[in-house]
Amino acid sequence: DHFFQGQALRLYTPLELSFSASKLRNMDALSKSDPMLVVYTKMDGRLEEIGRTEVILNSLEPLWITKAMINYQFEIVQPLVFRIYDVDTKYHNTPLKTLNLAQQDFLGEAFCNLSEIVTKFNHSLTLNLRNGSGHALQGTVTVHAEETASSRMAVDMQFHCLNLDNKDTFSKSDPFLRVSRLSESAVAIPICKTEVIKNNLNPVWRPITLTSQQYSSKDDPLLVECFDFDASGNHELIGSLQTTIAQLENLYNSKAGANFYSHKGQKKVRFQLYDTIINKKLLHLTSRRNQSVFS
Template sequence: MGCCFSDVRGGQEAVGGTQQRPIGGVGVGGGGGNNGGHNDAVDLFFRARGQHALFSQIELSLSASKLRDRDIMSKSDPMAVVYLRKGDGMLEELGRTEVILNSLDPAWIEKISLAYHFETVQHLVFHVYDVDTKYHKVPVKTLKLKDQEFLGEASCVLSEIVTKQSRSLTLSLHNKNLQVGVRNLGTLTVRAEESVASRTAVEIIFRCSQLGNKDMFSKSDPFLRISRVVESGGSLPICKTEVINNNLNPSWRPLCLSMQQFGSKENPLVIECFDFDTSGNHALIGKLQKSMADLEKLHKGRNGANFTLPSSHHGHEKVLKSQLFVDQFCEKQQHSFLDYISSGFELSFMVAVDFTASNGNPRNPDSLHYIDPSGRYNSYQQAIMEVGEVIQFYDSDRRFTAWGFGGRTYDGTVSHCFNLNGSPDGYEVEGVEGIMAAYAGALHNVSMAGPTLFGQVINRAAQIAGKSLSYNHSKYYVLLIITDGVLTDEQETVDALVRASDLPLSILIVGVGGADFTQMEVGVYRRLKLFWRSFLDNS
């Protein structure tokens, strides 16, 4: 099970952030939905923890059929241009194919590369042009598109392509901006392939010997930070190890680095060893620069590399006795999210909405549940749309589960897991629009009550995920809990999370409004940590 909390204390567990699955709430403000740009809430979540959102590098292959013939003495000479429609509606050009001469059924060789972000709805636009003969020797990148004959356009969402088992989608070409004119402009087929490089990963075990002691009354508490050298000459941190306390000859847990992180095997990496300090002022023990290829050679030769420190002599480095060893270097191909999707796996969306009294009267404009007549989303609507719009492309029937909790329901009793649509039997609704409609309807029929309890909702979601698993259904469930208040049933929630931990279920907790969610995040995290520590000690 995936969850969303983190070590907000910034302690030793937080140092190795890339090694841990994030757990925790992401605050979402009011306003309209996010259409086409990055998901700001997801980006903020990763940036706040010193991490980068995951992505896959995709290559698009294009072909067309039955294009219009715009040349008199020969056939059209087509070229395709691919754009990404940004959040403000503007088009950002991603790339162009080559020109294929005299063809109404071109299959272009030039591929268009882009990053596929699961958490973002990426709108693609395709334009096809007939390139004038006098421009055939001009590089395609410098061609002025206004001087070429427009043959048609098509558009789709990237998720619509990658969720097909064939990873291909055929689109009808039409006039620009759907202008009236010739209807049959041919078709464009787009195929997405994941870059092989994005699948490559290296698992490494680092060990150090004779590290310098930076502590007065004990030994150093070392950890490694690895950074990639970028073209500007600076460095970009890509991962950190865990901290090993009171040890000058540490051996760390395996690190798994993807090629997306280190770039290539020849790309220089800066490896720094620090003595951990709770203040955040970590003391540098030593550093060195090696490429991934160099690290592989160290492993094969069973050799160590000496750390250095800046010396008092300008431009010189002091070579230390401290050494870095590579005890394991293993290349492997990783299965990606897209591999599971193309194999038939689906995501199923569940949402649970907080109806406790602290949200305020929905008729009051100050309420978090207030429905603005202008159509501007409140915080609950925004959270539903931002998550739901992404996940809906990965569920074939688009039937989603919608619950409420902490409200006085249709029969007058307070419920901590009730069907949002008011039905006594069915909790599913049709698509994200169905969730929004059920939510709006519930605001008229459900009274705000309390307290804030998550346990029953999580147990219900786990029951559905467990049943699906027992039937061997290829489904993974994502439960979105949207709340405005501090959790009341902390221990019951932790117990529910533990019971659900081996199920195909991820839980996202989104906090809205002005409440301080730090106590809930830290409290649940600590209880989970204590449980797993006890479990491991007794296993």
């Protein structure tokens, strides 16, 4: 396994940690918990915060996009602590960095050493949540580690769709896209999510930027999923597409598009796909440029 390959005099490897959780406790009466994860390192008995995820609304099965960066130091024990909180609605507009964790509902915590994640076959580790006294709580947290890319390139792109399938009864779908990178073990790691466009079957989302640290290489597989947003957190999948940055570039250069597929037998979804210029496809890359992230 050459996942972490050291070099002479190289004492650490920079890693990116991704997080998800399952079967969390529901702390809200009329909706579901709004979970956020905070990760710490433990040094000399003290906790040092290294990152916070975004808040996922109304979800007991959160799949966070925000990553945490950490240096994996060989032959050194690096304890990690993961704590999950249900963020109260009145704090949803508060910047994450200034959010007072003591004012949020505690959903549980888990512990491990960084080496336990790294040495797993697929570099993913699932841990049971516990309370502050160490007693078992409902729910698990999964942590996935990947070595970060050294390239500083980025890609700008803009997606739009036409004639999406309508999943709502009294209105139109509220679509958004989620882009994930597929790891070698086929784990889908979310790297980007568009905004929700309300009541629209022909959405044009704001441009997004993906760095090579997020998509790894132009030929590594990506999963693009289109969902109909639901305020309850039960977003309905409209269709999905497996592709690469290189394939998206070819689609743009050829003025072509790509079909979404349903998860039922991997068949094309029944709605027609279109391109904005030649009216043939649905998913279309309207702009792309490489640039350095650093000026």
